[in-house]
Amino acid sequence: MTVTLADVAARAQVSPATVSRVLNGNYPVAASTRERVLKAVDELDYVLNGPASALAAATSDLVGILVNDIADPFFGIMASAIQSEIGGPGGRAGGERLAVVCNTGGSPERELTYLTLLQRQRAAAVVLTGGVVEDAAHRAAMDAKLRKLTEAGTRVVLCGRPPAPGTGAVALAFDNRGGAQELTEHLIGLGHRRIGYVAGPEGQMTTRHRLEGHRAGLAAHGIAADPRWVVHGRYDRQAGYEAALELLRRDASLTAVVAANDSVALGVCAALRDSGLGIPGDVSVAGFDDLPFSVDAVPALTTVRLPLAEAGARAGRIAMGREEAPPGGIASVRGELMVRGSSGVPRG
Amino acid sequence: MTVTLADVAARAQVSPATVSRVLNGNYPVAASTRERVLKAVDELDYVLNGPASALAAATSDLVGILVNDIADPFFGIMASAIQSEIGGPGGRAGGERLAVVCNTGGSPERELTYLTLLQRQRAAAVVLTGGVVEDAAHRAAMDAKLRKLTEAGTRVVLCGRPPAPGTGAVALAFDNRGGAQELTEHLIGLGHRRIGYVAGPEGQMTTRHRLEGHRAGLAAHGIAADPRWVVHGRYDRQAGYEAALELLRRDASLTAVVAANDSVALGVCAALRDSGLGIPGDVSVAGFDDLPFSVDAVPALTTVRLPLAEAGARAGRIAMGREEAPPGGIASVRGELMVRGSSGVPRG
DNA sequence: CTCATCGCAGAAAGCGCTTGCTGTCACCCG
DNA sequence: CGGGTGACAGCAAGCGCTTTCTGCGATGAG
The missing domain is CATH 1.10.260.40 (lambda repressor-like DNA-binding domains)
Known part of the structure; x- marks a missing residue:
């Protein structure tokens, strides 16, 4: 047959x-x-016959890419860049490889399960993106799994994700802390003193790092951090909308709001507008990531650009063994402050 | 070991x-x-050991998803929905399946190559999204490949893609023609008579269908279609920006511009703004797809909502054999007109 | 002219799993 | 109490490919 x-x-x-x-x-x-x-x-x-060949040769040409949410451009852009480098019919990079994109939905369990599935397929390499949950048990389980993968010869690269020491995984981490601090200092430089912060979900390392950077920025200028000025929520527009309303309710005298990312910032903008406040006339807004739509917002969003595509491409090359891993297996990827229309001098 | x-x-x-x-x-x-x-x-x-098991059982638990560009939310949303239904650690849908998301970049050759790769892996099912090139040779090659896949027992579903008769593939096609016509008639209903159209790349079926719908809308109201009012370009913001400028150059008296999709529409808006024109005061703008960012544009974009997530989910279920295929293996998925701030009555 | 050498092709032993078929009990019914 | 019937467990034959080792003819050196 x-x-x-x-x-x-x-x-x-x-x-x-x-x-x-x-x-x-x-x-x-x-x-x-x-x-x-x-x-x-x-x-x-x-x-x-792929399976037969993989069985006999004890290797496969599958490469796993773990993302939180493929529908989110943040991950889509990285996944696209990774994929373009791992070979496949796209980039002429040796044998044809198949990228397996796995949606973890941010769930630690699913992350683990997908890793097992990939291990089962004897994947040639795995690139993990997305946040890390700050749960000791989960981190230990993840690290164990990653170690097992690298020991089995699967190359593991963490892209935009904090390092996992002792696992043999290469890490390209975003400098969330530094970027957030720079952003906040930009607002302070404009004259803002009462700055609201819409943070991501608690218990996530990205959330914590960005918030820490924000606070470091305030501290560097001797501004006391008022706990009322911080609201946590998901990394989406809806959460931003609600958080902004809450922030306004708590302290209507805020002159700026920093959001955990661009989607959240868009929600913040919508809430402000719906509350009759002008941007940046009444309140300045800033995001993080610099996704494609941010420049099209009106006013265009001040944000921190993360080199998503570049980092993804690099991660892909490292995963394919076509680029050397950074010294110590760890590299920090910096963001770049993009000052645009949504931030201005405070009113009054 | x-x-x-x-x-x-x-x-x-x-x-x-x-x-x-x-x-x-x-x-x-x-x-x-x-x-x-x-x-x-x-x-x-x-x-x-996945490969060994796949070899012995003569089936694998891999499911292929072909998309034009994973970084584009249009595809990201569909891919996400498909994946949530095909099982995987996400949806509790029986055995754990691995989704292989393949970026074709819109290239017919890559599409074919990926299909071969998937065939090689003995994929359990394949869902194809994205446009179809109107090239006879390519279509024939694709159809042959699809037929071979279905004959080998791989379930093939076309999601948001025109049917491929005789291949055994199930198709969930978007009613691009109908949606475009409705949109144009909405503008005509507001009083517009001189309507520019920024179309997608020539030689693509989606482009043609949407343009045909637009023309049908004009024709239904006895408006002659002026060829100067149509400009072709890629499906992205940049192309929209340039096309809008070109349209204005050709005929500054246009009172509305319909774009091939939302990204293009955003570019059109930017170009109009940069030309000192108000939206919808001077020119109304409309898009297509209703991607998440469209509601956040200022003014919010009038567009045709395509039920991306629903269609994807359905495609996923059909691919998994958990939902019956539509009668004749073909279903038309309708869009819904979303009237928002970017369209209004013409000036003067 | 003989023997080591080289270049290429074939034989065959798996790779780790699935599954049809063949037992082997234990149990129940008559 | 015997044979029929189930419910499980094991045997062994592949699944289709890769790869080591062997074989063989031709070539070049001595």
Whole structure:
């Protein structure tokens, strides 16, 4: 029914071994023989059996990419960049590889399960993106899993994710703390003193780092951090909308609001507008990430640009062994402050 | 080195066959035995070898999802919905499946190559999204490939994509023509007569259908379509920006511009603003798709909402055999007109 | 002219799992 | 109390490929 290597071999009058070697091209085969084999492959419309080949060779050409939410451009951009580098029909980077994009939905359990699934498939490499939950038990489980993967020969790269020491995984971490601090200092430089902060979900490292950076920025200028000025929520527009309303309720004298990311910032903007406040006339707003839509917001969003595509591409290359890992297996990726229309001098 | 089924069997004092059956749960195994096996699996930290299992069982639990660009929310949303339905650790939908998201970048060749790769992996199902190129040779090649896949037992679903008759593939097509017509008629209803149209790339079916719908809308109200009012470009913001400028250059008296999709519409808005024109005061703008950011644009974008997530979820279920295919294997998915701030009565 | 050498092709032993078929008990019914 | 019937467990034959090792003819050196 299905065409196998043996069929091709028979038609080309050679042994299966020879066909395999022609297809893999890692063993000398006479040109005339090769040609004959290729012709047979073509005539029979032969398609290699991936599982069989993976079993025999003890490796597969699958590469896993873990993301929190593929519908979110933040992850989409990274995934796209990673994929463009891991080979596949896209980038001419050696053998054709298949990228397996896994949606963890931010759930630690799913993350673990997907890793097992990938391990089961004997994936060639795994790139993990997205946040890390600050739960000791989960981190230990993750680290154990990652270690097992690297020990089994799977290359593991953390992209935009804090390092996992002792696991053998290479990490390209975003400098969330530094970026957030720079952003807050920009607002302070404009004259803002009462700055609200819409943070991400509690218990996430990204949330904590960005918040810490914000506070460091305040501290650097001797501004006391008022706990009423911080509200936690999800990393989405809706959460931003609600958080902004809450912030206003707590202290209507705020002159600026920093959001955990751009989506949240958009929600904040909508809430402010719906409350009759002008941006940046009444309240300045700032985001984080610099996703494509941020420049199109009106006014355009002041934010911290994270080099998502570059970091993803680099992670992809490292995962493929086409670029050396950074010294110590850890690199910090800096963001860049993008000052745009949504931030201005405070009113009054 | 690596733990195999046999190791587990030895430890649990049973035969490999029994272990396999416990793990697959499709054969009666005594509770006490099962427990013993599970214990051994746990103790040895056994991970099933995917390729070996796929080879022996002649099926794999991989599901392919083809998208044009994973960084584009249009595809991200569909991919996410599809994935949530195909099982995986996310949706509790039977066995754990791995979604393979493939970025075709809109290239017909890559589309074909990915399909071969998926065929090679003996994928359980494949969901294709994204546009179709109107090239006869390519379509024939695609159809042949799809037929081969369905013949090999792979379920093939086209999501938001025109049907491929005779291939055995199920199609959930978006009613681009109808949506575009409705949108244009909405503008006409407001009083617009000179309506610019920023179309997608030529030679794509989606582009053609939307443009045809637009023209049908004009025709229905006896408005002659002026060829100068149509500009083609890519499906992105940049193209929209440039196209809008070109449109204005050709005829500054346009009172409305319809864009091929929301991203393009955003570019159009930016260009209009940069030209000192108000929206919708001077020119009304409309998009297509209703992506999440469209409601946040200022003014919010009038557009046609495509039920991306619903269609994706349905496609996923059909691919998994958990929902029956529509009669004839073809269903048309309608869009819904979303009237928002970017469209108003024409000036003057 | 002989023997080591080289270049290429084939034989065959798995890779780790699934599954049809064949036992082997234990139990129940007559 | 015997044979029929189930409920489980094991045997063993692959699944389709890779790869080591062996074989063989041709070539070049001595």
